[in-house]
Every structure is written in structure tokens, then in C-alpha cells.
Amino acid sequence: MQTIFEIDSALDMHLHLRDGDMLKLVGPLTSETFSGALIMPNLVPPVTTKEAMLSYKQRIQEACSEDKFTPHLTLFFQNNYSYEFLEDIKDEIIGIKLYPAGITTNSETGVASMDVEVLRPTLESMSKLGIPLCIHGETNGFVMDREKEFMPIYESIAQAFPDLKIIMEHITTKDAVELLDKYDNLYATVTLHHLLITLDDMAGGMLKPHLFCKPIAKRPEDRDALLNAALKAHPKLMFGSDSAPHPKHKKECCGCAAGVFTSPIALQALTQLFEENDSLENLNAFVSLNARRIYNLNPVSKKVKLVKKDFIVPTTYNFKGESVVPMYAGEVLNWTIQAIED
Numbered sequence: 001m002q003t004i005f006e007i008d009s010a011l012d013m014h015l016h017l018r019d020g021d022m023l024k025l026v027g028p029l030t031s032e033t034f035s036g037a038l039i040m041p042n043l044v045p046p047v048t049t050k051e052a053m054l055s056y057k058q059r060i061q062e063a064c065s066e067d068k069f070t071p072h073l074t075l076f077f078q079n080n081y082s083y084e085f086l087e088d089i090k091d092e093i094i095g096i097k098l099y100p101a102g103i104t105t106n107s108e109t110g111v112a113s114m115d116v117e118v119l120r121p122t123l124e125s126m127s128k129l130g131i132p133l134c135i136h137g138e139t140n141g142f143v144m145d146r147e148k149e150f151m152p153i154y155e156s157i158a159q160a161f162p163d164l165k166i167i168m169e170h171i172t173t174k175d176a177v178e179l180l181d182k183y184d185n186l187y188a189t190v191t192l193h194h195l196l197i198t199l200d201d202m203a204g205g206m207l208k209p210h211l212f213c214k215p216i217a218k219r220p221e222d223r224d225a226l227l228n229a230a231l232k233a234h235p236k237l238m239f240g241s242d243s244a245p246h247p248k249h250k251k252e253c254c255g256c257a258a259g260v261f262t263s264p265i266a267l268q269a270l271t272q273l274f275e276e277n278d279s280l281e282n283l284n285a286f287v288s289l290n291a292r293r294i295y296n297l298n299p300v301s302k303k304v305k306l307v308k309k310d311f312i313v314p315t316t317y318n319f320k321g322e323s324v325v326p327m328y329a330g331e332v333l334n335w336t337i338q339a340i341e342d
């Protein structure tokens with residue numbers, strides 16, 4: 001039985017760090033263990049200028065105060081970004097995140113139309129400049145079908161811009177896993193929670209608000225397709241936690257905010273999941289190497305040593321007035337982080 005496992009230079013390619021006291025609370029919970037993360041721009045207001053992006057990066061670096069952690073910033077997609085603006089900002093960002101308007105938390109100013117012709121000027125500039133496009137891929141259809149209905153939109157963008165790197169963010173369906181192999185320029189992230197849960201876990205019994213997120217968790221066959229792809233470290237699939245903290249009172253209320261908070265448990269739970277499925281040998285590819293290759297990131301040596309020992313997940317994480325509940329709050333995971341080494 002394996003009792004020690006090492007993850008080198010873990011990367012979280014889809015992360016919400018928020019701002020203010022929440023950033024100060026959750027930032028270190030990622031930066032202690034991960035070597036880098038792709039930071040989502042859906043602040044209020046969203047990150048749409050170079051000044052806003054650079055000052056957010058500085059606040060992140062202050063909150064994280066950890067040398068061996070690189071926050072990779074993104075911009076919030078807008079149709080009116082000029083080529084010159086994008087050329088000027090290109091070396092400062094890892095990608096641009098596109099949200100259909102109103103589809104998820106803080107996406108009200110996202111794009112109103114997913115028509116390729118409407119998006120063309122900005123996507124053409126991004127393609128020329130080699131800026132990856134990250135997409136929250138959901139229509140505003142029936143909630144269980146939103147991702148599936150978005151597949152033709154991914155296809156039309158992938159076909160129209162063969163040189164543009166497109167990342168389907170937080171995929172939740174078998175259809176999305178299958179689409180990965182159809183276009184060279186399509187990649188994806190998948191979360192921890194979508195590898196673990198289905199809609200039943202969230203809403204099949206008593207409602208579990210802390211498992212409520214967008215896209216909503218789907219059917220067992222979807223979860224199985226995602227899990228199979230992750231366990232074999234499909235080369236176009238990366239770990240992106242989509243850890244999305246909301247204050248406890250905004251989750252445990254009428255009108256629960258969407259988002260699952262997983263940063264502090266992600267590496268332990270992934271190790272447990274990969275071990276239970278005899279796939280530990282692929283975990284470093286899933287949580288580091290694939291992203292490094294897809295995004296051309298420099299290697300950093302930061303080793304997280306995990307041991308097979310109970311880890312009781314805290315019921316809440318608190319800082320000043322902020323309180324946030326992690327996935328598996330109060331439950332026991334069977335891998336613990338023992339040390340972090342160079």
C-alpha cells in the first residue's frame with residue numbers, strides 16, 4: 001500500500017481569488033501548496049484594463065506572500081478590445097476569459113451574442129497575438145442542457161480560428177470530453193468536484209448548497225467520462241479547481257450563490273481519488289505537466305509531500321469578517337499534506 005506521494009509544482013488553471021479580505025483569506029490557501037494558478041477576472045467590476053489587472057496582481061501577490069507562487073492573470077473578454085490594446089497587454093496575461101452575459105457569478109457584463117461574426121475582430125487579434133481564449137461554455141437553455149447546447153459554439157469558434165488556443169473551462173459532460181479529440185485547438189479544464197459528484201449529491205436528498213455551482217453537476221455517465229479522462233491524464237485536459245469562495249451567509253440562504261470552495265482540500269482529495277482508482281502515476285501530469293505544456297509555463301520546483309494520514313477538513317475558514325465553508329467540511333480525507341519542499 002502506498003503511503004507517501006509527491007506532487008511537484010501543482011498548477012490550478014481555473015481559480016477565483018476574489019478581492020479584499022476574502023482574497024487575504026483564500027489566497028494563501030492556494031499559494032502555500034500550488035506553484036501557480038490562472039486567476040479568473042470576474043471581480044465587481046470585472047478586470048478589463050491593464051491598470052486594473054496590474055493592481056489586482058499586486059494585491060494577489062501581497063495577500064499570497066509566497067515566492068514560489070505565480071498568479072497568472074486574465075482579462076474579462078470584451079468585444080471592443082483593439083489589436084493595439086491586446087498587443088500591449090499580451091505579455092502580462094495568460095489568456096482572456098469569455099463569459100456569456102449573466103450565465104454565472106459576476107458575468108452580467110459578458111458578451112450578449114456568441115455569434116462568431118460578432119466576436120471575430122477580438123478573436124482574430126487574439127489568434128494573431130497568440131493569446132489563449134478561456135470560455136465559460138453554457139447557453140441560457142435548460143440548466144442540465146446548457147453545456148451540451150454550447151458544443152456547436154465551441155465547434156464554430158474552433159473551426160473559424162484554427163490557430164487560437166481555446167480552453168473549455170470546467171467541463172461537466174461526456175459531450176465535452178468527446179469534443180476534445182475533434183479539434184487540435186480545443187483544450188479543457190475540469191474541477192475536483194465534477195470528478196466526484198453528480199446532481200444527486202447536490203439535490204438528490206437534502207439540498208447541499210456548498211455543492212451548488214455553475215455548470216451544475218450532471219449525470220453519472222458524465223462524471224464517469226470526466227473521471228476516466230482525468231485518471232489517464234488526457235493530454236488536453238488540465239486541473240482547474242474553479243474554487244469559488246462565497247461568504248457562508250451567501251451560500252446558506254435563500255438564493256444561494258453558485259460556487260464550490262475547494263482550494264484547501266484539492267491536492268489531498270485528488271490524491272485520494274487517484275489512489276482509489278489506481279492512477280497515482282498520472283496525477284502529476286493531470287495537475288501540473290499538462291498545463292505546463294499547453295500554456296508553455298516554466299517549470300518551478302515546489303514539492304508537496306502527502307502522507308496517508310487522516311485529514312479532518314475544517315468546518316470553516318475565517319479571516320476578519322469573512323467565513324467560508326470548504327467542500328467536505330467536517331469530513332475526513334485520508335491523505336494529509338506533510339511538507340512542502342523545494
Ligand SMILES: NC(=O)N[C@@H](CC(=O)O)C(=O)O
Nearest residue numbers: 016104105213214244258259
Ligand atoms: N463556478 C461557479 O459556480 N461560480 C464561479 C463562476 C464560474 O466559474 O462560473 C464564481 O465566480 O463564483
Ligand SMILES: [Zn+2]
Nearest residue numbers: 104136169214
Ligand atoms: Zn465559469
Ligand SMILES: [Zn+2]
Nearest residue numbers: 014040242244
Ligand atoms: Zn470559475
